[in-house]
Structures are given as structure tokens and as C-alpha cells.
Amino acid sequence: MDNRYNRYNRILALFFVVMTGAFVSKAQDKLYPQYPESFETGNKMNYRIDDIDLPTGRWRLDNAVIQNQKYDGAVSGEYAVRMIFNNTASAYLQMMYDLPKGASKVEFWYKGFALDKPCMFQLEYSTNKGKKWQPIGDLIVATDKQKYTKAEIDMDIDGRVRFRINKIGLGDGAKNPEISNGRLNIDDFAVYYKE
Structure with missing residues (x-):
């Protein structure tokens, strides 16, 4: 009986240590200043590539706009x-x-647009000033067109880093109805660091 009781207590203590470590790790996550980026100050009306200044820094929008049409909506x-x-x-x-x-x-928050078909995208990061990009997290399929879905991607990246959303070029659904490649909305992009 004593052995089983002692073993139970050791398991309980180990569980407490693991859970406390997880809590402390989460408690150390800090939001970078000026984030989340809500894209409120960078009105961009056309899809051609351009770099724009936002409160968090300079962003490149390649085949992307910042607008407030009826079906864009916004998280904030x-x-x-x-x-x-x-x-x-x-x-x-x-x-x-x-x-x-x-x-x-x-x-960040994402959704599909209007009556479009779903689309697919990937979060990527670079630790060498954008010379090489690596995917992180799973490929995401945006299926809900009515409301935004929150994506949360945990990571452990040291040193200088930048991120991008890569909307995968799946092809022209107008020419091939089997292709699902609608528009994608993104809002409130936030990055946390660990002290």
C-alpha cells in the first residue's frame, strides 16, 4: 500500500512540475510592441506588388490589398x-x-472571401533577412467565408526573424472548376517573443 501511495505521490509531483513549467513558459510569452498589426493605416487599392509602412514596420503586399469592402470585414x-x-x-x-x-x-485571423471557393496558405519565416523562407506550422485551408478563424502557431525561434503569409498559387479556378483557389482575408497579425 505504502509503495503504491508513494508512487502515486511521485507521479502527481512530476505532473505538477511539468504543468508548472508549461505555465511558466506561456507566462513568458510577450507581445512585441505595436502588435497586433491591424492594417488600419495602410490603405492599398490594387493587387500589384508594393511595400507600405505600417505601425509595426514596412510590409510587402504582393497580389494583396488593404481594403474595407463589404465582404472583407475586419477583426478590429x-x-x-x-x-x-x-x-x-x-x-x-x-x-x-x-x-x-x-x-x-x-x-492571426483569417477567412475566405464572399462567395469564393476555399483557398490554401502557409505561414513562413526567415532568419536571414528574407533570403530564404521556411514553412512553420501546418498548411491552412480557409473554408469559412462568414467569420474569421484564429490561427495560433507555437514556435521556438531565437535571434532575428521575420514572417510572411504565403497564399499558395494553386491555379485558375475559372479555367478548371476542380481548382479551389478563392481570395483570402488576413487581420490582426501578432508576434510574441520569449524572455
Whole structure:
């Protein structure tokens, strides 16, 4: 009886230590200043590539706009990013600056647009000033067109880092009805670092 009781207590103590460590780790996540980026100050009306200044820094919008049409909606404020549909090459919402303290988590909100088909996209990061990009987290399919879904991607990246949303160029659904490649809305992009 004593052995089973002692073993139970050891397991309980180990569980407490693990859970306390997880809590402390989460408690250390800090939101970078000026984040989340809500895209309220960077009105961009056309899809051609351009770099714009936002409160968090300079962003590149490649086949993307910042607008407030009826179907864009917004998580906060009035504006959101919308990425083009039927793209055959990737479309990007991309940071053109580095964050200095690495990253422990990225959060953002996404949804499909109007009556479009779903689309697919990927969060990517770079630790060499955008020369090479690597995917992080799973490929995401945006299926809900009515309301935004929150994406939370945990990570453990040290040193300088930047991020981008890569909307995958799946092809022209107007020419091939089997292709699902609608427009994509993104809003309230947040990056956390770990002290």
C-alpha cells in the first residue's frame, strides 16, 4: 500500500512540475510592441506588388490589398488584408523587417472571401533577412467565408526573424472548376517573443 501511495505521490509531483513549467513558459510569452498589426493605416487599392509602412514596420503586399469592402470585414477596426484569387504563383503578405528577440508564437485571423471557393496558405519565416523562407506550422485551408478563424502557431525561434503569409498559387479556378483557389482575408497579425 505504502509503495503504491508513494508512487502515486511521485507521479502527481512530476505532473505538477511539468504543468508548472508549461505555465511558466506561456507566462513568458510577450507581445512585441505595436502588435497586433491591424492594417488600419495602410490603405492599398490594387493587387500589384508594393511595400507600405505600417505601425509595426514596412510590409510587402504582393497580389494583396488593404481594403474595407463589404465582404472583407475586419477583426478590429475597419480594414483587413485581402489576397488575390486564382493565382498561379504565390501571393504574399510579407514583413520587410526583422524582429530582434526571436519568436515563441504567431497569431492571426483569417477567412475566405464572399462567395469564393476555399483557398490554401502557409505561414513562413526567415532568419536571414528574407533570403530564404521556411514553412512553420501546418498548411491552412480557409473554408469559412462568414467569420474569421484564429490561427495560433507555437514556435521556438531565437535571434532575428521575420514572417510572411504565403497564399499558395494553386491555379485558375475559372479555367478548371476542380481548382479551389478563392481570395483570402488576413487581420490582426501578432508576434510574441520569449524572455
